[in-house]
Amino acid sequence: MSTDPQANLTVFAKTKGNPTEQAAQIRAILHNEDESFALYRVKTVEEAVKESQFGVIFFRNLFGMFGIAAFILASIGIYGVMDFSIRQRFQEFSIRQALGAGRATIMRQVFKMSSWQIAVGITLGSALGFLILSVMSENQILPPDFGVAIFLLPITLIVAVSAIATFTPARYVVNANLSETLRAD
Helix, strand or coil, X not given: CCCCCCCCCCCCCCCCCCHHHHHHHHHHHHHHHCCCCXXXXXXXXXXXXXXXXXXXXXXXXXXXXXXXXXXXXXXXXXXXXXXXXXXXXHHHHHHHHHCCCCHHHHHHHHHHHHHHHHHHHHHHHHXXXXXXXXXXXXXXXXXXXXXXXXXXXXXXXXXXXHHXXXXXXXXXXXCCCHHHHHHCC
């Protein structure tokens, strides 16, 4: 070891078994080299890496929570748009049903009407998401092989939410009392 005083010195030791159990042996070896060495904060490499990545992990988790909150808000917004769009044409669907259209036909029409909204939203959102992910991987915020799952998972969730948001008001339209609906303005 050198004779220059060092404020902090990091020692890595490759051991067999649990490295923290062998701290006494490592302490004795260091003490034989220089009596001023004090061994403290003994930890594994995994623990040291985890400590050094604390900020990254913290912000990753924080932004993950923001993402979940944004997903919940987006789901509420999607439901609101779908409900409004379907209820706007409520009387039209009721008249079709009164003229003999079956419940399955009305449900198909409702899903057909709302599917273009879902398709446009998914297309625009996917294009924007792909652009953002490309920029993030170019700037090394994400690894270059970030995987398809990070891209497909939100799309799948939004499609599922959109289907539920369409089904709920469509079920209301199909189960509505026709006589009351046709008497309304």
